[in-house]
Amino acid sequence: MTPGHHRSGLPLDPERVERARKRLPSPEETDRLTGILTLMSDPTRLRLLYALDLAEEMCVGDVALAIGSSEDATGYALRLLRTAGLVVRRKQGRLAYYRLSEDFPEPLRQECLLRLVALSQGDESD
Amino acid sequence: MTPGHHRSGLPLDPERVERARKRLPSPEETDRLTGILTLMSDPTRLRLLYALDLAEEMCVGDVALAIGSSEDATGYALRLLRTAGLVVRRKQGRLAYYRLSEDFPEPLRQECLLRLVALSQGDESD
DNA sequence: CGCATACCCGGACGTCCGTGCGGGTATGCG
DNA sequence: CGCATACCCGCACGGACGTCCGGGTATGCG
Numbered sequence: 001m002t003p004g005h006h007r008s009g010l011p012l013d014p015e016r017v018e019r020a021r022k023r024l025p026s027p028e029e030t031d032r033l034t035g036i037l038t039l040m041s042d043p044t045r046l047r048l049l050y051a052l053d054l055a056e057e058m059c060v061g062d063v064a065l066a067i068g069s070s071e072d073a074t075g076y077a078l079r080l081l082r083t084a085g086l087v088v089r090r091k092q093g094r095l096a097y098y099r100l101s102e103d104f105p106e107p108l109r110q111e112c113l114l115r116l117v118a119l120s121q122g123d124e125s126d
Numbered sequence: 127m128t129p130g131h132h133r134s135g136l137p138l139d140p141e142r143v144e145r146a147r148k149r150l151p152s153p154e155e156t157d158r159l160t161g162i163l164t165l166m167s168d169p170t171r172l173r174l175l176y177a178l179d180l181a182e183e184m185c186v187g188d189v190a191l192a193i194g195s196s197e198d199a200t201g202y203a204l205r206l207l208r209t210a211g212l213v214v215r216r217k218q219g220r221l222a223y224y225r226l227s228e229d230f231p232e233p234l235r236q237e238c239l240l241r242l243v244a245l246s247q248g249d250e251s252d
Numbered sequence: 253c254g255c256a257t258a259c260c261c262g263g264a265c266g267t268c269c270g271t272g273c274g275g276g277t278a279t280g281c282g
Numbered sequence: 283c284g285c286a287t288a289c290c291c292g293c294a295c296g297g298a299c300g301t302c303c304g305g306g307t308a309t310g311c312g
Contacts, residue, residue: 011188012221020177020184020192027169034167041163042270043156051146058146060289062137066146073271075290094279094288095138138288168300186259199301201259220258220309
């Protein structure tokens with residue numbers, strides 16, 4: 001019942017198709033990468049990560065003030081990042097201080113967070 | 127009518143809040159970054175970018191075969207990436223060959239695509 | 253010239269995700 | 283001890299996004 005709409009299924013350039021297929025990341029790797037990228041592709045969370053990187057440690061309300069989001073949105077973002085293990089929480093009295101996790105990939109912080117800022121500033125041509 | 131539910135609005139650590147606020151990327155920068163990250167955070171598109179990086183150039187149907195997605199999904203993914211300027215199209219007869227754009231940030235390809243693979247392979251500890 | 257192929261396009265559907273809202277818990281202060 | 287604060291949580295709404303499906307266009311071949 002496959003819609004006759006599609007191709008024969010034979011590659012037109014089998015060599016290149018195989019070259020790409022063989023070295024593609026596994027589904028698990030793909031999921032992990034897209035998972036991290038998804039977490040970083042939300043404005044609230046991205047600004048939040050920047051803020052924590054700059055301030056080292058802040059309580060929830062101050063993070064909200066720093067990034068200009070509501071406490072609800074900030075709290076939800078922190079929850080997701082904490083679940084993913086990218087930030088950690090230190091409770092002190094009524095306050096909950098958050099900071100980037102030790103497990104936060106250092107190269108990713110350096111090469112992505114900062115590099116991407118540089119990219120967006122200098123490498124665009126439109 | 128702000129829900130009395132929220133804080134006074136006064137930062138508990140004004141110095142850190144200011145430190146973070148001052149150096150945060152602008153809304154436009156944030157949008158651009160999240161835009162690129164969003165494009166890379168989809169399994170189809172991510173595998174597609176890998177495949178093009180490896181094969182240099184492929185027609186639509188071969189890309190679909192390489193990444194194991196339908197032609198529809200692949201075509202849609204290529205359209206989005208082309209709209210964003212991350213891939214370019216070369217038409218030859220009935221075929222449409224795609225490749226990574228010259229404008230595709232080279233550091234991003236090197237430092238993100240490849241680096242993230244390395245990260246996902248070696249830097250996890252769970 | 254007519255048919256099959258390879259791709260493009262627009263609409264519809266289902267899904268996921270972020271936000272706001274109300275309520276809940278624990279801390280610190282008086 | 284009682285009240286305000288700072289945060290956490292569950293629900294429901296709305297918007298955005300990816301995929302499927304039908305149809306459309308252009309190329310190449312016989």
